[in-house]
Amino acid sequence: MIAGLSPEEWIVLTLSLKVSLVAVTVSLPICFCIAWMLARWHFPGKLLVDALVHLPLVLPPVVTGWLLLLLFGMNGLIGRWLSDVFGVTLLFRWTGAALAAAIMAVPLMVRAIRLSIEAIDRRLESAAATLGASRLRIFLTISLPLALPGVLAAVVLGFARSLGEFGATITFVSDVPGETRTLPIAIYAAMQMPDGEPIVTRFAILSILLSLGALIVSEILVRRIARGGRHVI
Template sequence: MPTLTPEELTAIKLSLRVAAVATLFALPFGVAIALVLARTRFYGRALLNALVLLPLVLPPVVTGYVLLVLFGKQGPIGRWLYDSFGIVLAFRWTGAALACAIMGFPLLVRAIQLAIEAVDTRLEQAASTLGASRSWVFLTVTLPLIAPGIIAGAILCFARAMGEFGATITFVSNIPGETQTLPTLIYTLTQVPGGDAGAFRLTLISLAISLGAILAAEGIAQAVGRRVRGQ
């Protein structure tokens, strides 16, 4: 395989950075929402679940446009962030991380929710009867049991973030060195004469990263599951 160009290396590094930040940002919210959906029944639960899954069914361009309207420098949230903290998300790599976090959020929540629903609540009740507080029960009983789901969800979110294109290019554009990720560079190369070789090379790299992430999610989740069960 020919040596990667500096532009390609920059796009790969930026994609990894964006995907990692997106996953870390989404993870605590994903655990909290998954707990609410799995353990509580309340008016509006169906709506919350629909909102969580919405990025899966909306065209990514629509998601990106909504982000641009809300988080753009003249948008209601974007203006407040800029005036209060000097934070700008539109047309910045941090905005790409936000878009990727939203697009990967449904996969993250779903994996964790399924793990929580599979937990035997009698184990938690036993810990509670021994005097453990709710937070301590969660940390010592629930969290280890749902760890495989959390890990699998996080890696799937990372893989989804690595492949995000529509929402990212709509919200933060395709600026080399700033917001040009692996998918957007592949798109750029397909639009220029002689760029097919580079696009094919980066496609193989993208496939390898995504496949590796999925295999890692399966392997780590199984290993953690065996350890939790004491096998």
């Protein structure tokens, strides 16, 4: 127990961190691939893919949660397949909360990574090619390091967004204490209680501290990377 948190509150905090970390970790490679595709490739239907990726940003979160229910619920197309083949169910589970958080974080993460990929000076990649580097080596040693500040920004934005995720999560996996009751859901639950004000206050302060901490860590990391120099000489 830290900072006067009760065991129940401690469970809410660790669950929120777990859900957010898993959501960001699992979605990061996917977001990078989507961002790369949108930044570098030209293909028919690119506009549609772009719109679909950003859809959770503008849809009411409840609608996103409802769509997740349709797809990943017990009778959903993917939900039934996961259950039949792997014996896995996401409904009312923390893994479902992580999926909802990831879906809601994807637009922000893709956007941050895409901007950093678009900002890479392509002339540096052609310079690396003249030095005998393969496409994989160019990606690993030039493109990826130069995109790193954007990737870090995406991680922090995604983490903060996941920590704050409420609508899609409560619609998809409901409020199950110890399993899906993350910080925002716990705050909402406490607000429904007649004597829940102190709990709401503590959780609200905790949320603010976590989000601030994430932003400060990200800023420090980005500055440390930028110190190496970003100008093309």
